[in-house]
Amino acid sequence: MIFFINATMQKQKSGIEHAELKRFELFNAHHVDSRFLIRDWDPALHDNTKLAGIPDENLIGMFDYFQQATHVKPKRITIDDLDFGVLNIHADPDLPNNRSLVKTAQGQLVARVNYREDHETVRSVELFDGFNNLYRVDNYDTRGFISLSQMYTPDNKVGTEVWQTPTGHVVLETFNRADAQGKVQKSGWRLTDADGTIRVFDTIEELTAHFFNLMNEKFWSVKQPNIFILDRSHLGDWGLLQLKKPAYTVMHLHNSHAGDAQEPMHSILNNNYEFAMNALDSYDAVVSATHKQTHDVEARFHPIAKLFTIPVGVVSQELLDGPRVPVKDRQYGKVVAFARIAWEKHLDDLVRAVGIVHKEVPEVSLDLYGYADASDNYRARRAVEKAIKEYDLDGVVTMKGYTTEIDKVENQAMMFGLTSRMEGFNLAVLEAISHGLISFSYDVNYGPNEIVEDGVNGNVVPFNDYKAMAAAMLKVLKDPKLAQKYSTGAYDSSERYSPANVWNAWQSLIDDANQIWPTKLAAAHMSAQEGVKQ
Amino acid sequence: MNYSVLENIFTYNSGTEHSAINRTKLFNENGIEAKILTRNYNRFLAHDMQLAGVDHHSVINMYDYFQGTTDVARNELPLRLAKQFPLDEYHIVAENANYSWLKRAGQNIGKIEVLPGTVGLISSVTYYDRFNNPTVRENFDWRGFKSSIDYFHMNGELGTQVFLNLKGDPVLEITHMNINGKLSPTMWKLLNYKGKNYRFNFEDQLFLFFINEVVANDPEAVVVSERRNLDYVVADVKAPQRVAFFHDSHLLNPTDGPKSKIKPIYQQVLVNQTAKFSGAFVLTEQQKQELNQQYPNLNVSVAPDIYVSDDDLKLGQTAERQPVILVSGRLAPDRRPFDVLKIFQQVHMAVPAAELHFAGYPASPTYLDQLKDKVKNDHLEDSVKFLGYLNRKKLNDEYATASVLLNTSLNEGLGMHMVEARGFGLPVVSYDVLYGPKVLIEDGVNGNLVPDGRTHAAAKAITTLLTDSDKWSQMHRSALKKAQADRADNVIAHFEDGVAASR
Known part of the structure; x- marks a missing residue:
């Protein structure tokens, strides 16, 4: 079995989730079975995986697994389904707080029932005893059962938290206790496995390692190894090293391994990958999305672990085979960017580049698609607004917000701009070239400076040099032939990310796993012939 | 069906429990259906019932009832065979006969306690977190199944108790939170009982619910309140008949006679809720008369609270006795054991071979120490034995080998130990206090009644019995004769008359 390890599958996905979903699609197309291993507790997990197109058969949440709730027929729980065990009660709606207050005839509070966005489905219930103490909060899974109960202490803190099966069997507990300094933190976990075995764990990392072992056991086969692909390092960079039986473990880099991506050989490591990079040879393989990163990892660490370059973006065959929009049918001078308006995206530089262009070519305009990042009081948006003012670009630069209409936008625009400080891959620029947009990017690791090929599908300009970017744009705007050449080059260069090409990259990883499997079995005193527990 | 309502069958039972146990046994052996209903959670109940000689079919404990475990056979569970410990990952290291540590890589992660009096049978497992706080305690029933789980608050105090059925499903939980700033149990919640939840603020509300569930649809139900602190519960039971069984004197100061104030705990039946009881049983005609005069609205009947089996009577016929003075009952101030020591000191001077045996548990360890100090000061360590609480068989052996039973208590409803004594042919020397002694002892015939507090007179009577074998034999025979009653x-005939009268 091939596992994709992630924390959850939230509605607002980051690049990692998008990468996993593309991979899932690809694997399905090639009839290779896979499972999402979701580590974090998420009562709305199945709503979100359903939206993301992941069937329950391909999903194993760690908490779900322990709760024997991987496959539950959803049922909606409303206040009428709750049994408080108290006679003569009534519910007063509390609309501003999206909840109801359940009270006795004498007005004593029995419970607060909190609802989901539909104002009807029960999200959680705060329960009070007959002496007005809040003693417990029951949290409901969106599939309609109590998933997590939090027991309160007399001084109104969460003490013990217990997870239960849909039939009310407690299977997992975690404890909040004061440490030697008096600071309350998680002090342990206690798990009752399906066979009744009870284990305790100091941390969720230990619990996760146990879960990995259970998965390795459950899908064990002497014929081929289980392949664990770690998409978020903190979930299992240590845990995957605790496997009792052999497996094929893959550290998937979704970002620069170096803290300063522009200094890949010498800068202090990206904290997310520091442990993995130091324990690199404890994994079987490392996947990078770009050849450049694979090269840099090889150069800096000389690992024994196999290095694979597998793009995290895939351009659909439909798009590759689709009609191409010539540059003359596009809006002259329309630049687009698809990125969160965030510090690391450095979009104020793109505005500056467009500002310079605008002085010579007044037809140029820039549309920014993406949420504004709220951190540091919208610092990034304020920087963009300042640059707009500085270059007098009112009406030229527009912040459009988030859109899902990528095809429509990118089939009309002409150019794509990217001025990030760092990147892990950047699916947006891949989308851009596959739509024939002429791309301009800083020479930034990793992704943009590989997806954009200087002089082929646009230009890669020196890092942080918006003037050079402006000059490159002007050149294209003034030369229709060149523009068409780059646009054609963009369409052509997206072939590198065709389903077949990306699949071939995965296939080579799977081949490697299968090839070394007999050696791994032998090292573990097992062999493919011997009767090992199936 | 008769239902005797008790708190518990304890490891050390008082006369009240013995009375209810005896009566239930007597009824069931004579074709009258009877059961004991107990309230307290007691995971050693099966063992305590066995020690007390109660058939488990005749007891329904409230927790067992809701846990569905009233009728579970014992299945010994050695801690080393408990399936919950993954022994390929953890070590079990025995610390002593009472407990073992569960260790993970050398760290104590759990304490496994052994059922008292067994070799390595699991009693409880307490798990610890990495700061060494107790987090969860699993409690096992004497019969070898996981019965309840305790969760602790951050400061180590008990937080939530969860009671399980045999499948491990929670059926009842007790929450401990604050009442006026003090941690107390604040909620008993019955889960999915016949498909519904029920929340109670007090254990006795649940107890009432339980009794009603048990007696529902029994048109013959007679619910007997054995303990005064449970009268208020029984008063509200929905049953054709509710009665109170008085096991001791209702008077606060029996020495003041019938004019004494009543004990506050008797208020429920005698004053507040008299109408809810179809009657009360007392043990003597005298107590009945007094109650009739003062509380004419209460229907009072006399019924014995103990019987003597034919086997006991047979055992009691032996005339081969040791010079032992037996004192049976709790060692507590109201039974005046220091008077016993004063009496024995005098007897011992006359009869150096005489021994004094105390059979019964002390009110407190301190009280026992005080008694032992006195014995030491009197240089009587070799002659005075503190036997502790004796099970049925051992106690019977004492009755059958001693020469005389001594009673110095402040008052007696009847005096179960005196009834038992005469069944074993044992003469009884007692202070003449309310109510039982003068009913059970015919002075000079099967024992002696001496004025209250007169140690010298008691010592004299005992000395005579230990030295005059003719006199002893005569009283021995009279005791056996009286025991026929x-x-x-x-x-049982007596009791049925009483029930009939209270209808």
Whole structure:
């Protein structure tokens, strides 16, 4: 079995989730079975995986697994389904707080029932005893059962938290206790496995390692190894090293391994990958999305672990085979960017580049698609607004917000701009070239400076040099032939990310796993012939 | 069906429990259906019932009832065979006969306690977190199944108790939170009982619910309140008949006679809720008369609270006795054991071979120490034995080998130990206090009644019995003769009259 390890599958996905979903699609197309291993507790997990197109058969949440709730027929729980065990009660709606207050005839509070966005489905219930103490909060899974109960202490803190099966069997507990300094933190976990075995764990990392072992056991086969692909390092960079039986473990880099991506050989490591990079040879393989990163990892660490370059973006065959929009049918001078308006995206530089262009070519305009990042009081948006003012670009630069209409936008625009400080891959620029947009990017690791090929599908300009970017744009705007050449080059260069090409990259990883499997079995005193527990 | 309502069958039972146990046994042996209903959670109940000689079919404990475990056979569970410990990952290291540590890589992660009096049977497992706080305690029933789980608050105090059925499903939980700033149990919540949840603020509300569930649809139900602190519960039971069984004197100061104030705990039946009881049973005619005069609205009947089996009577016929003075009952101030020591000191001077045996548990360890100090000061360590609480068989052996029973208590409803004594042919020397002594002892015939507090007179009577074998034999025979009245068939007839009268 091939596992994709992630924390959850939230509605607002980051690049990692998008990468996993593309991979899932690809694997399905090639009839290779896979499972999402979701580590974090998420009562709305199945709503979100359903939206993301992941069937329950391909999903194993760690908490779900322990709760024997991987496959539950959803049922909606409303206040009428709750049994408080108290006679003569009534519910007063509390609309501003999206909840109801359940009270006795004498007005004593029995419970607060909190609802989901539909104002009807029960999200959680705060329960009070007959002496007005809040003693417990029951949290409901969106599939309609109590998933997590939090027991309160007399001084109104969460003490013990217990997870239960849909039939009310407690299977997992975690404890909040004061440490030697008096600071309350998680002090342990206690798990009752399906066979009744009870284990305790100091941390969720230990619990996760146990879960990995259970998965390795459950899908064990002497014929081929289980392949664990770690998409978020903190979930299992240590845990995957605790496997009792052999497996094929893959550290998937979704970002620069170096803290300063522009200094890949010498800068202090990206904290997310520091442990993995130091324990690199404890994994079987490392996947990078770009050849450049694979090269840099090889150069800096000389690992024994196999290095694979597998793009995290895939351009659909439909798009590759689709009609191409010539540059003359596009809006002259329309630049687009698809990125969160965030510090690391450095979009104020793109505005500056467009500002310079605008002085010579007044037809140029820039549309920014993406949420504004709220951190540091919208610092990034304020920087963009300042640059707009500085270059007098009112009406030229527009912040459009988030859109899902990528095809429509990118089939009309002409150019794509990217001025990030760092990147892990950047699916947006891949989308851009596959739509024939002429791309301009800083020479930034990793992704943009590989997806954009200087002089082929646009230009890669020196890092942080918006003037050079402006000059490159002007050149294209003034030369229709060149523009068409780059646009054609963009369409052509997206072939590198065709389903077949990306699949071939995965296939080579799977081949490697299968090839070394007999050696791994032998090292573990097992062999493919011997009767090992199936 | 008769239902005796008790708190518990304890490891050390008082006369009240013995009375209810005896009566239930007597009824069931004579074709009258009877059961004991107990309230307290007691995971050693099966063992305590066995020690007390109670058939488990005749007891329904509230927790067992809701846990569905009233009728579970014992299945010994050695801690080393408990399936919950993954022994390929953890070590079990025995610290001593009472407990073992569960260790993970050398760290204590759990304490496994052994059922008292067994070799390595699991009693409880307490798990610890990495700061060494107790987090969860699993409690096992004497019969070898996981019965309840305790969760602790951050400061180590008990937080939530969860009671399980045999499948491990939670059926009842007790929450401990604050009442006026003090941690107390604040909620008993019955889960999915016949498909519904029920929340109670007090254990006795649940107890009432339980009794009602048990007696529902029994048109013959007679619910007997054995303990005064449970009268208020029984008063509200929905049953054709509710009665109170008085096991001791209702008077606060019995020495003041019938004019004394009543004990506050008798208020429920005698004053507040008299109408809810179809009657009360007392043990003597005298107590009945007094109650009739003061509380004419209460229907009072006399019924014995103990019977003597034919086996006991047979055992009691032996005339081969040791010079032992037996004192049976709790060692507590109201039974005046220091008077016993004063009396024995005098007897011992006359009869150096005489021994004094105390059979019964002390009110407190301190009280026992005080008694032992006194014995030491009197240089009587070799002659005075503190036997502790004796099970049925051992106690019977004492009755059958001693020469005389001594009673110095402040008052007696009847005096179960004196009834038992005469069943074993044992003469009884007692202070003449309310109510039982003068009913059970015919002075000079099967024992002696001496004025209250007169140690010298008591010592003299005992000395005579230990030295005058003719006198002893005569009283021994009289005791056995009087004990005929305590035989099962006589007692049951008596009791039925009482029930009939209270209808």
